[in-house]
Amino acid sequence: LFSQGTEEEHTNGYEDMVTCPYNESHRIMSFRMQTHLVKCRKSYKNVKLIDCPFNEVHKIPEPEKGYHIQICEDRYSFDKYKYCVTSSVDQPSTTKNVPIVTEEATIAHPYIDEESWENETVTRAYDPIKDHASKKLLIRKVTGMLPSERRAFREAQRLKFEEQQNFQNQ
Incomplete structure (x- = not known):
């Protein structure tokens, strides 16, 4: 069959x-x-x-x-x-020389974590447009905007470039 x-x-x-x-x-x-x-x-x-x-x-x-x-x-x-069927011929025993941890030992010596993530300062995420592109003369292509919005964006960029060029020339 x-x-x-x-x-x-x-x-x-x-x-x-x-x-x-x-x-x-x-x-x-x-x-x-x-x-x-x-x-x-x-x-x-x-x-x-x-x-x-x-x-x-x-x-x-x-x-x-x-x-x-x-x-x-x-x-x-x-x-x-x-x-976990093994024989001594197939595989040596992996449980030899392993310390046995008792419940009393864990209570007597609890693990104390010295690192605290709450104490670390919270910084803002890096935004390349705000941090870098807005301060430099970079030609950016915008997508997802209407043609009128793209025209307005390009005009604002052109004016910004002219202002920075005039500022650098003075």
Whole structure:
């Protein structure tokens, strides 16, 4: 049935090919399967498949859910993450030489933060138009204004430029 669609096949010249659970004639490279499933799901709206809880790429029919959950190959990595199943051969224990912090120790020595953001001075934000552009001779292009407003702005800029030029010449 559809659960067979997750079997991988190795062929010469191709990477791992996977069969689409919606249409068995679709053969997709495994790293493209997620993208393909999104597109294929739109074409096959009448096929009702559910997601595997361990791997979103596994699409299975509702009646096969219990069986698939028992045999899913991605269940091991999920269980290993969830239950922290390790052996001394796989991984050394990370809990050695870790100090144990008791509740009494945290009460006796509470953490005191010396930095207070409320005591810092509040400064105004930098506004380039007020701080820099209004004092210098900069040609600015205004957008979002009506033509009459743009004309008035350009005229005010021209007068400002003339005043600053006259002031500098004196």
